[in-house]
Amino acid sequence: MKSHQVIKESCKKRGIKSIASEIGVSSSLMYKWSQPYDGSGSGSKNPLDRIVELINAIQDPIVIEWICEQSGGYFVRNPESRQEENYEVMPATNEIVAQFSALLGEISQAAQDNTIEKKESEKIRQVWNALKSFTEGFVLCCEEGDFKRIIEGEEKNQTG
Known part of the structure; x- marks a missing residue:
């Protein structure tokens, strides 16, 4: 799922206007965040895209770990896949x-x-x-x- 789709889906239950008001942004910005961003259309680079950029720039899982802790969870990185035929x-x-x-x-x-x-x-x-x-x-x-x-x-x- 793309970041704009995550925002769109996650806002369905409570509504974009309600969430926009709670986080202190305009409804129109929330609607822009829930549309695809291609640099020329009506969409806007959303906070999820920016967080991914930040994580990639830092190259340290500390940001992800902090977000997970704030949400009551724990970050577990998936190990790299190197499937081999002989396993025990x-x-x-x-x-x-x-x-x-x-x-x-x-x-x-x-x-x-x-x-x-x-x-x-x-x-x-x-x-x-x-x-x-x-x-x-x-x-x-x-x-x-x-x-x-x-x-x-x-x-x-x-x-x-």
């Missing part, structure tokens, strides 16, 4: 189970005294975020049938 399901499955076990271990260790300190919660968050990222990569590898790549990626993370 069990090592990848064992790795995801091991990471989940590590998360449970952190939680158990932190909760032993019936309180979880800030430093402990930060460590739990770190392990949880690593598990979410690994699991997203695992699911992509499942979809592509490339389990060797996920183990190679994990080995690189442990040594680097």
Whole structure:
């Protein structure tokens, strides 16, 4: 879906006028953002296009991560696709189970005294975020049938 289509679709429920008023822009600008931009037509370069330009210029996921946090979510980058014919399901499955076990271990260790300190919660968050990222990569590898790549990626993370 193109950025102008995302804006158009996302505004259908509440209405462009209502959203324009809430964010402090004119309805006509919102309508322009919801039309294709080609530099000569009635459309206008919209904030989504500008955010993509900013992300590409910065070349760091920090902007995406911040947007996801502001929206109550978490950014997980999809690993690059390098499907290979020879793959092994069990090592990848064992790795995801091991990471989940590590998360449970952190939680158990932190909760032993019936309180979880800030430093402990930060460590739990770190392990949880690593598990979410690994699991997203695992699911992509499942979809592509490339389990060797996920183990190679994990080995690189442990040594680097």
